[in-house]
Amino acid sequence: MKAIVIQTYGGPEGLAVVDLLAPVAAAGQVVVATEAVGVGGVDTVIRSGALAAYGFKEGHIPGSEVAGTVTAVGDGVDASWIGRRVWAFTGTGGGYVEQALAPVEEIVPLPVNLSAVDAVTLGSSGVVAHFGLRHAHFAPGETVLVRGAAGSIGIMAVQLAARGGAAAVAVTTSSAERGEHLRRLGATHVLDRSGDGGEPAPDGYDVIIDVAAGKDMPSFFDRLNPNGRMVAVGAVAGQPPADFGMKIMAAFQKSMSFATFSAHTVTGADRGAVRSEQFAAASRGEVETVVHEVLPLDAAVLAHQKMDAGEVFGRIVLTP
Ligand SMILES: NC(=O)c1ccc[n+]([C@@H]2O[C@H](COP(=O)([O-])OP(=O)(O)OC[C@H]3O[C@@H](n4cnc5c(N)ncnc54)[C@H](OP(=O)(O)O)[C@@H]3O)[C@@H](O)[C@H]2O)c1
Structure with a gap:
């Protein structure tokens, strides 16, 4: 499968398109065939090398939120997830891929009329905004x-x-x-x-x-x-x-x-509940997602250039 890795820390040109073996879901995980991948600000910080001291090594796959269809599940995961459209948090990396791995407790079903692009624009940010306001x-x-x-x-x-x-x-x-x-x-x-x-x-x-x-x-x-x-x-x-x-x-x-405030301090169940409510609200048009631009996955370098230039209003989304 196609993936984007950080081959060299520094500028966006350090990102490269590579071919990797398709992932296999371990116990508790699902494989998501990605329709949309969110480009987050933290992805550019990791790419710059600023977080190298925190264990991010060259070869890291950036990206933490994807949406698509579950194609396989690992041991202990209900097989009825297969075929369902979901939003998924992949962790501190692993998102810029055609097939992503995610823990089953970090996936949320998508309403039928919410696009994968909208889901990855809202999924992480909506939760931070919601619980940030509550924390305040x-x-x-x-x-x-x-x-x-x-x-x-x-x-x-x-x-x-x-x-x-x-x-x-x-x-x-x-x-x-x-x-x-x-x-x-x-x-x-x-x-x-x-x-x-x-x-x-x-x-x-x-x-x-x-x-x-x-x-x-x-x-x-x-x-x-x-x-x-x-x-x-x-x-x-x-x-x-x-x-x-x-x-x-x-x-x-x-x-x-x-x-x-960090969303990591909220339980996965609470984050999932708020995400589900926000996805439903977005599907009813009660919340607007602002998508700056949709680019193909292999245009990740361009996406990061736009992020670094401060051009982005809302979110850039990559589509494999
Ligand atoms: N708390 C959590 O759980 C959590 C989770 C995920 C991400 N994050 C963090 O959230 C941040 C990314 O959020 P985001 O994607 O919403 O932001 P973003 O798109 O990266 O930036 C938001 C806006 O900030 C403004 N800005 C940029 N530089 C600025 C400066 N020097 N002074 C004042 N304003 C400036 C820019 O707008 P203008 O040019 O229009 O001013 C920019 O569009 C990262 O720091 C990331 O690590 C936190």
């Missing part, structure tokens, strides 16, 4: 800022906050066109990346969902309302400054909270 104790009537809203996590966080009754949903983005699209999804204030420009910002935020982190992150502590909560769910702008804890202490009198 978001409640109806509160004012929310989504920082780094133009990615698939932010796009879902905006929709969930708006549907959840937020009094205002502000977003940061570098693009007026993306801002207009985010406004159609529920954003009420479109701000530049600094959080100041674009249009007058709300006076303060009860909740900040931060996909960006980076050196500017501490400047957003000051914009939290008393008892405000900021949850970092990503770090597309890199790590915050080393002294950011001091900045939290400087906001002491606001009783503000700062937290991180």
Whole structure:
């Protein structure tokens, strides 16, 4: 089968198309014939070599979410899965392939009218947005800022906050066109990346969902309302400054909270339940998936070039 591997760490050209033996499902696993493969921000970070110290070796297959049809099951897995269309989490790699392996507890059936492309646009990001907002104790009537809203996590966080009754949903983005699209999804204030420009910002935020982190992150502590909560769910702008804890202490009198959130801390059953609900909502048109572009699997280099250039609004999807 065709697969994409990281042959050399560094730029996108280090990705190569290779031919591998078809995988065999071990106990507890399924094989999914992939129709769509999501390209995530973390795939480009792994490809760059920045995570080499965490055990990612050259030869690694990037990608963690796929959708397609189950073609085989390992020992202990109900054979009735075979032939069903599913979304699947393949782990920290193994997604950019024609046939993917996934643990059976990480697959979710697809509604008949949800495309595989939409499923891999929503599958991981929707769960991060949902549980990120919950981790922030978001409640109806509160004012929310989504920082780094133009990615698939932010796009879902905006929709969930708006549907959840937020009094205002502000977003940061570098693009007026993306801002207009985010406004159609529920954003009420479109701000530049600094959080100041674009249009007058709300006076303060009860909740900040931060996909960006980076050196500017501490400047957003000051914009939290008393008892405000900021949850970092990503770090597309890199790590915050080393002294950011001091900045939290400087906001002491606001009783503000700062937290991180990783979907890995939610049980597989809870993630699966939320994914099923979100897939159903998307199939009814209640949630919009934003697909930046669909490219063939062997155009993974181009997909990563577009990611590195910051061109992507929503998600790039590869189709084998
Ligand atoms: N918490 C979890 O469980 C979990 C799970 C999966 C992934 N993640 C993390 O989530 C992140 C990827 O999320 P995503 O795919 O939604 O994001 P993304 O598409 O990679 O980026 C979102 C947006 O952030 C903005 N941005 C880029 N650089 C920025 C900067 N320097 N300052 C401010 N904004 C900037 C860009 O929009 P504009 O150009 O319009 O500003 C970009 O479109 C990664 O850090 C990944 O590791 C977390």
